[in-house]
Amino acid sequence: MGQSMCICSRGFITVDNKKYYFVQKLDEGGFSYVDLVEGVKDGHFYALKRILCHDREGRQEAQMEIEMHQMFNHPNILSLVAHTFVERGGKTEAWLLLPYMSKGSLWSVLEKLRDKGSLMPEKQILQIFRGICAGLKAIHERGYAHRDIKPTNVLLDENDKPVLMDMGSMNRARIEVRGSREAMSIQDWAAQRCTISYRAPELFNVESHCIIDERTDIWSLGCVLYCMMMQEGPYDLIFQKGDSVALAVQNPVTIPQSCRYSEGLKVLLSSMMVTNPQERPNISWVLDQVQDLQSCSPNTQTNMV
Incomplete structure (x- = not known):
């Protein structure tokens, strides 16, 4: 060097x-x-x-x-x-x-909003989320997966431009599992490197003969979007209470009735958080949906609980 x-x-x-x-x-x-x-x-x-x-x-x-x-x-x-x-x-x-990003992580920004009793405006959510998707698309296009997408691994600059950080968990997007020994090895690796409350269901109990691909990131991305909308991840409280996240992720995610964001944003969230990875969309589709939502509702605002 x-x-x-x-x-x-x-x-x-x-x-x-x-x-x-x-x-x-x-x-x-x-x-x-x-x-x-x-x-x-x-x-x-x-x-x-x-x-x-x-x-x-x-x-x-x-x-x-x-x-x-x-x-x-x-x-x-x-x-x-x-x-x-x-x-x-x-x-x-x-x-x-x-x-150095002076604004800190996406998580720190959400914490400040929560302390003030405020929610992030939908327009701002879409702007930030679009940038996260763009960065993740670049990773997937090179044949890699991030494997640890979460709010603390997204930094924001003074203009709310997000950047993905912590590349230590990245590996090849497509992993073919051949046998129980390989499955257990990947499961153990995920337990160490992939944050439990943002970890995709297929990484909790890896099947003996399967393919793990980049759609693990789509699940985690859905958890991040949920956190931006609700100011906590869908499984954060379950983990904090000591209950089984592995069991909880086997059920469809529940969007609280009190959620005041648009139906389009809720549908996007639900489409990513599908337990079966084969039924999850790829990052290009997600990015297209975000762009469509931006063009359909550019002035959507949701500020207060």
Whole structure:
């Protein structure tokens, strides 16, 4: 790569001879940390994602995430500014320098609306959702699936343009399962990498002979749309109560009667959240429906509960 990156005593990192000041910690997960840094010369903010690689397999997974970022140049997919692997305290870390989105995640925006007792206007839902679909379409067209679409993996810029992030769960869109051992392996992988309340039904109990394809993302996308409309995912409360999400996803999703959005948006939601993956639409169809809804009801507004 020809890139060097080091943490210096004065609180800045150097990437390709460009200095970035450390500003503050942003987030922390099981195997990764995200810090806010500022470019010394350009004054722009960036997010530095540090992935802890505990073994060779961990390093390979981090490398795959880097390659997934590099594969795409799309306005609705988070770009990669720079990257490298560093040794710190005898352990390897993968460092990914990413653009910083000041508005935060879609989830954080929905939380703020919920705290105010407000709902997101349908026009805004359609605008954001269209961008999410456009990014996902680019991923599917390259023969890959994201596998972890959820509101916290969608970032928004100041103009509400969404970008998909966290490419660590991405893999080939079409996976042919041959036998119970392969089925259990994929099921275990999904349990680790695909967020339970947004996970497609076919990933909970993988059949011994089947094909898993990119329509797992369509289910998750439906959960995201539901969350934008209701400010919580359809299975969030079930998971929080400790009940079985695997059992709950076997039944059709229920849209509350109190939902005040258009019938067109409700129909779109129901069409994606179909238990049988063979009956789910592809991303191109979903994107077409969103565009049709935008043209039919450009001024639809729903603001208050």
